[in-house]
Amino acid sequence: MVSALLISVGAVSGISAFLALLMVIADATIANYGEVKITINKDKELDVKGGKPLLGTLMEEGIFIPSACGGRGSCGLCKVKVTEGAGQFLPTELPWLSEEERSNNIRLSCQLKVKNDMFIEIPEELFNVKEFRSRVSGLVDLTHDIKQVSLELIDPAEIEMVPGQFVQLQTPEYELTDEPVYRAYSVSSNTSDTRRIELEIRLVPNGICTTYVHNYLKEGDEVIFNGPYGDFHLRDTDREIIFIAGGSGMAPIKSILLGMVDENNPRRARYFFGARSKRDLFLTDKMKELEQKLPNFSFIPALSNPEPDDHWEGDTGLITDVVAEHMESGNNTEAYLCGSPGMIDACIKVLTDKGVPEELIYYDKFG
Amino acid sequence: MNSATIPIALFFAAIFTNNILLANYLGMCSFLSVSREIKTSVGLGVAVIFVMASTSMLNWIVYYKILIPLELEYLRFIVFIIVIAAFVQLVEMIIERVSEVLYAALGIFLPLITVNCAILGVSLFMVIREYSFLESFIFGLGSGIGWFLAIMAMAGIRQKLKRARIPHGLEGAGITLIITGMMALAFMGFSGMLPIG
Amino acid sequence: MKQTPQMKKIQDNMRPGVLTLNGFLGTDTRDLVEILEEDAAEVRRLRTSHRAIAEKMSILRDQGMRGLGEFIDVEPHFEVRVDSVRGGIPSPFGDAGLLRKTNTTVRNRRLTREIVFTDVNIHLIGEHGFYEGRGSLFRLEPAELVEILEVETEKQQTDLPG
Numbered sequence: 001m002v003s004a005l006l007i008s009v010g011a012v013s014g015i016s017a018f019l020a021l022l023m024v025i026a027d028a029t030i031a032n033y034g035e036v037k038i039t040i041n042k043d044k045e046l047d048v049k050g051g052k053p054l055l056g057t058l059m060e061e062g063i064f065i066p067s068a069c070g071g072r073g074s075c076g077l078c079k080v081k082v083t084e085g086a087g088q089f090l091p092t093e094l095p096w097l098s099e100e101e102r103s104n105n106i107r108l109s110c111q112l113k114v115k116n117d118m119f120i121e122i123p124e125e126l127f128n129v130k131e132f133r134s135r136v137s138g139l140v141d142l143t144h145d146i147k148q149v150s151l152e153l154i155d156p157a158e159i160e161m162v163p164g165q166f167v168q169l170q171t172p173e174y175e176l177t178d179e180p181v182y183r184a185y186s187v188s189s190n191t192s193d194t195r196r197i198e199l200e201i202r203l204v205p206n207g208i209c210t211t212y213v214h215n216y217l218k219e220g221d222e223v224i225f226n227g228p229y230g231d232f233h234l235r236d237t238d239r240e241i242i243f244i245a246g247g248s249g250m251a252p253i254k255s256i257l258l259g260m261v262d263e264n265n266p267r268r269a270r271y272f273f274g275a276r277s278k279r280d281l282f283l284t285d286k287m288k289e290l291e292q293k294l295p296n297f298s299f300i301p302a303l304s305n306p307e308p309d310d311h312w313e314g315d316t317g318l319i320t321d322v323v324a325e326h327m328e329s330g331n332n333t334e335a336y337l338c339g340s341p342g343m344i345d346a347c348i349k350v351l352t353d354k355g356v357p358e359e360l361i362y363y364d365k366f367g
Numbered sequence: 368m369n370s371a372t373i374p375i376a377l378f379f380a381a382i383f384t385n386n387i388l389l390a391n392y393l394g395m396c397s398f399l400s401v402s403r404e405i406k407t408s409v410g411l412g413v414a415v416i417f418v419m420a421s422t423s424m425l426n427w428i429v430y431y432k433i434l435i436p437l438e439l440e441y442l443r444f445i446v447f448i449i450v451i452a453a454f455v456q457l458v459e460m461i462i463e464r465v466s467e468v469l470y471a472a473l474g475i476f477l478p479l480i481t482v483n484c485a486i487l488g489v490s491l492f493m494v495i496r497e498y499s500f501l502e503s504f505i506f507g508l509g510s511g512i513g514w515f516l517a518i519m520a521m522a523g524i525r526q527k528l529k530r531a532r533i534p535h536g537l538e539g540a541g542i543t544l545i546i547t548g549m550m551a552l553a554f555m556g557f558s559g560m561l562p563i564g
Numbered sequence: 565m566k567q568t569p570q571m572k573k574i575q576d577n578m579r580p581g582v583l584t585l586n587g588f589l590g591t592d593t594r595d596l597v598e599i600l601e602e603d604a605a606e607v608r609r610l611r612t613s614h615r616a617i618a619e620k621m622s623i624l625r626d627q628g629m630r631g632l633g634e635f636i637d638v639e640p641h642f643e644v645r646v647d648s649v650r651g652g653i654p655s656p657f658g659d660a661g662l663l664r665k666t667n668t669t670v671r672n673r674r675l676t677r678e679i680v681f682t683d684v685n686i687h688l689i690g691e692h693g694f695y696e697g698r699g700s701l702f703r704l705e706p707a708e709l710v711e712i713l714e715v716e717t718e719k720q721q722t723d724l725p726g
Binding site: 069077095176211249274276320339340 | 629662702
């Protein structure tokens with residue numbers, strides 16, 4: 001009886017152990033891709049461990065390809081040109097790549113696994129993107145739903161960026177989430193101060209990051225972000241400037257204006273700020289200060305739906321109508337817009353009607 | 368019951384007259400859910416054929432070379448499942464290594480197959496009917512093809528069903544099971560043709 | 565009911581904290597395929613289609629965008645307001661890039677009823693027939709959508725489909 005029991009237990013254990021050993025060996029050999037070399041822009045060489053998607057592998061080496069969905073294959077932002085070593089297109093990549101992209105060897109780096117030596121090409125700006133550890137040094141409520149977050153850099157201690165760019169803030173896993181999530185926010189502080197950045201974050205219902213920032217983040221907490229990203233910046237010309245942005249869209253404009261103060265930029269600039277009612281206005285004092293500091297800048301707030309208690313005496317109406325009223329001609333003018341796609345489309349129409357050439361209208365596309 | 372059957376008869380019997388799904392009612396749950404779409408049905412069907420044919424051979428070896436000599440035939444349920452799970456895991460790793468595309472098409476179904484009772488059923492039938500090694504392989508291959516046939520037929524029918532007006536209470540699983548029953552009745556018509564176990 | 569691995573992955577994307585704070589499933593414990601099937605049946609009973617509903621939603625949203633965040637009149641008797649915030653949400657189905665965070669409020673003056681929906685809703689309904697799980701804050705009942713937005717429904721069908 002006992003011997004039968006021992007034999008049966010022994011046999012099952014033996015078979016299971018043998019199969020488990022087989023799994024371990026397989027994992028170490030078949031599933032192990034060893035060390036491979038990734039060559040970037042025919043110049044930089046990285047020795048990495050194979051087997052993981054290209055996006056994650058590059059991130060571990062300190063190269064941050066833009067991604068909004070955490071490598072799930074749902075946003076299409078992480079495209080990288082792979083000239084050699086990629087293998088066939090995966091079904092999960094195909095929906096994101098046009099015919100042209102496919103013939104140019106563009107791949108979706110979150111789906112493509114690194115299995116052998118690869119040659120890739122990425123834009124030079126991405127080399128400047130780093131991951132930063134920082135500490136919250138200030139939290140200020142600008143309006144009922146916009147919070148100003150000041151971050152003091154820890155490591156690296158300084159960030160090189162141009163006014164108008166944005167960073168990707170990491171929301172760590174907290175009470176309501178299971179994994180970290182990244183969201184993009186424009187920097188609103190003066191970029192000449194390389195040791196800190198300031199962000200304007202509006203609370204979005206059902207938003208993972210904004211709920212974290214508004215309800216959970218405290219002064220002294222550590223925050224991770226990467227950047228800088230973005231192509232939205234002041235062009236170096238003599239033209240007149242028109243800024244149009246409301247709500248948290250003010251952030252990159254404010255950063256650009258502060259940069260203009262530093263260089264005592266003489267260009268004529270007008271900033272049209274659209275909001276619903278008085279409670280959506282903020283930093284008006286700061287804007288008045290800038291009007292004093294800059295030789296030729298005016299801040300023009302417009303309310304589309306002022307409350308009777310506001311006793312509003314400034315411009316009223318839709319921002320597009322206010323801009324149309326104030327603008328004479330679009331000759332020699334550039335425009336910088338920051339807001340929702342609907343607002344941007346409407347403003348582009350007003351500006352082009354007034355004669356601003358479309359290629360001189362710049363807007364931040366991550367909206 | 369030592370079947371004195373010709374291999375080719377066994378093969379066709381496994382596909383039609385003793386269809387593992389329509390005559391023996393095994394492998395129903397993934398059949399019901401995956402048959403919604405033809406493309407995924409093909410992927411799952413091919414994976415089932417491969418795993419059924421391979422595991423019936425493997426389990427034959429384990430049964431006749433290990434369990435019987437040690438007089439542990441009663442442990443076959445546990446041991447067969449362990450072998451099937453390990454095999455599927457290994458195959459998944461190999462496919463992922465060899466071809467990323469094949470992995471995306473087939474490999475993702477492999478974990479789903481491990482718990483498919485038809486896979487275990489084939490191995491158990493092999494024991495009950497005392498098949499030889501070759502017969503086990505043919506029976507496994509045939510059963511897989513039969514399962515594949517059944518799921519393809521169902522996927523095709525469900526495409527047509529999309530335009531039909533079905534009574535509220537019968538939508539989804541209800542109508543699918545009724546149709547499966549009708550298919551089973553149709554396949555019963557084959558039963559007299561090839562007498563095997 | 566078992567689901568294909570693809571469906572399971574999509575359902576995992578819909579859980580709270582993955583793409584949005586509250587996710588897309590609410591308190592619904594059913595599998596995604598069951599949710600989709602039940603809503604598809606409801607839409608068939610209403611004699612319309614997911615596409616038709618999504619199209620009406622898009623049309624009202626496009627008209628409402630002209631208001632730049634304020635209510636604007638839309639023929640024949642609607643008032644629509646569209647507001648958005650920056651950024652995008654990836655679709656849980658893994659398609660279509662980043663969906664804009666745009667909220668459209670539609671008031672039907674004739675029925676004195678109001679309904680709110682997002683761009684994400686429009687995409688999920690039109691492309692996938694997904695109205696969100698029961699108990700989700702953003703769930704839209706097909707019957708309500710058809711009624712308030714006055715979606716066109718098919719005439720009685722007496723012939724069998726071709």
